[in-house]
């Protein structure tokens with residue numbers, strides 16, 4: 570599904586209508602065993618490690634799980650949607666970009682403080698860190714210079730060296746490059 574196409578016109582690679590899966594037309598959505606579809610990042614992201622508890626990416630129910638959900642929602646709403654989407658979306662007007670930029674410092678200062686005291690958001694690597702590295706990794710594409718937050722810059726550098734993170738980012742980049750070449754080949 571290409572998010573640069575218009576909502577309402579989004580198709581899967583096989584030409585079928587993506588809205589039959591997610592009526593919002595947004596990424597991401599997963600269909601689980603039994604056929605139900607789950608949407609909304611903080612929920613989909615928790616579903617996956619709950620199927621693989623041995624990976625220890627999501628704490629069990631209780632205070633630690635609430636903290637995880639607090640971070641997932643912070644990343645989803647304050648960073649992903651309120652900050653990065655207006656800066657990344659080629660259709661967002663200048664006013665939306667300026668509004669996102671104006672809000673950015675408080676959010677990054679808060680994150681920096683949290684990570685100054687801990688190696689990871691909850692002390693050990695969780696799903697929240699996996700989501701955070703994904704979003705912070707968009708910074709160069711969004712025109713965000715993390716140099717003003719040295720702790721965030723060093724955190725991004727260190728987390729990208731974790732073998733599974735490095736592998737996931739390399740696979741995503743290869744898929745992105747393949748998509749770009751395919752688009753170039755088909756555009757007039």
Ligand SMILES: N[C@@H](CCC(=O)N[C@@H](CS)C(=O)NCC(=O)O)C(=O)O
Pocket residue numbers: 572576594595596597608609610611645650654
């Ligand atoms: N509330 C949704 C938002 C997801 C979202 O914004 N996805 C982006 C891609 S990163 C998208 O599909 N954008 C296209 C659009 O909103 O029409 C969630 O948390 O899953």
